[in-house]
Amino acid sequence: MVNNELILKFSNEKYYTKQEVQREMRIPSVDKIWEDILSYRSNFFRPLSLKHLTGARLNVCLTPSINKKVNDFERKLNNLMLQYTKLKMLNMNRYFEFSQQKAILNELSKYYHILNDQNILDSLIKKELSLIPPEYYIIANYLKCLNALKDSNHETISDLCLGDYYSFLMGSDELSEFYRSKEIVNEYNKVLIDKVYIGIPPRLIGESMDSLFEFIANSDTSLFIKASATLYYIYYVHPFDCFSEEISILLFKKVFSYYGIEELASYINFEKILNLKEKLEYSLSISQKNLDLTYFVEFLVSALMPILDETLDNLVMSKNKEITNEFYQEEPVKEKEIIQKEVEIPNVFEKIDLEDVKVEEKEISNNTPTYSSDIAIKNVPSGLKEEDARRLENHLIEMNPSLSKAQAFFYARHCTLGMSYTISQFKNCVGCAYETARTSMDNLVNLGYYRKEMLRNKFIYTPVKKY
Secondary structure: HHHHHHHHHHHHHHOOOOHHHHHHHHOOOOOHHHHHHHHHHHHOOOEEOOOEEOOOEEEEEOOHHHHHHHHHHHEEEEEEEHHHHHHHHHHOOOHHHHHHHHHHHHHHHOOOOOOOHHHHHHHHOOOOOOOOHHHHHHHHHHHHHHHHHHOOOOOOOOOHHHHHHHHHOOOOOOOOOOOOOOOOOOOOOOOOOOOOOOOOOOHHHHHHHHHHHHHHHHHHHHHHHHHHHHHHHHHHOOOOOOOOHHHHHHHHHHHHHHHHHOOOOHHHHHHHHHHHHHHHEEEEEHHHHHOOOHHHHHHHHHHHHHHHHHHHHOOOOHHHHHHHHHHHHOOOOOOOOOOOOOOOOOOOOOOOOOOHHHHHHHHHHHHOOOOOOOOOOOOOOOOOOOOHHHHHHHHHHHHOOOOOOHHHHHHHHOOOOOOOEEHHHHHHOOOOOHHHHHHHHHHHHHOEEEEEEEEEEEEEEEEEOOO
């Protein structure tokens, strides 16, 4: 009986680790009680498709207590979505959105240790700042990510949107590389026993990210568990040399946005998690050691519930503010009555001196400015016609089987001598991920179709004359 009470306590009141159980019970060994605890938890374990680099699968344990917390979070989030939708229908959402974005930027200023100026933050949100101070570049770039997230909530979650966020944060459309190519050295990776990874080996990043995108698309787990697993996995993989933490938050929001919360997800201040780094990484390390996402989920749900409450409070306050402003708006000034005055009406039949009219016409004609349609560049290269481009595309594929259809398609329409092309042009033309575009352009260089050169902070590709 005592054991049963302890089992429920250590799994439902709080989801304890073995070390925490030992500290709580103050006995030398808790092996037996820990076996009983794991046996109880096994009834609620649910395996996820995400794997540790050892090949072991990650699990989540939805005990009655944990399940209730998750359901409460999702219920509160759906209520927030309902209230926000009503606010939008009344066209009273502008102040709420502005104040939420400002709260996020203040949180980022704290994270980046920027002595923030509220006037600058206001101007960034309102897009009124013509010259951004250098220390605010990262804040402005993150705001671009939020706006992109808001405007594309139905876009599939893939490396394409990941590349967009990374490009925004880096402040460049042209990236020399995508996923991290070097090992990360930190206090976790140095440990040899019970090693925890915050940054897996670079060779495993691509495969791990593909498995994450597949999990997001196909897993039938609850929305909060899916979003939490996404945040956990990005943090664990650390796919980029920098900004992996920020992208983990953005993808966390993106999962909510894509699965029904829409643009509201971009306005919720989940960025507060960035300033809980020590607690976040501790819960992540415990989850990783035990291959049990539940520790991370419990941390997140307790950290995020107050954020939802704050957001709901701000929504109500914003609505009241909009109503107050509307109620106390000054009445429009009534138009003054028009006072009729006696106006002298000209005699339209009066004889007019035609000579005067001619002189006046001439003067007007002389004062009228003339415009020229001349432009600086007379001969604009047009490239191949579409029919010829298709013929060239087919010829390229037949002549060089190592070319993909996308590479042949792009080159056939971007092969004018003297012109230069970029990775972004390939990405936009073909509609592929940034990394695919980069490797495709480099393949065209290797096959002798383009010459690759560095221009300032980006690569350009110039067609090479083929005989």
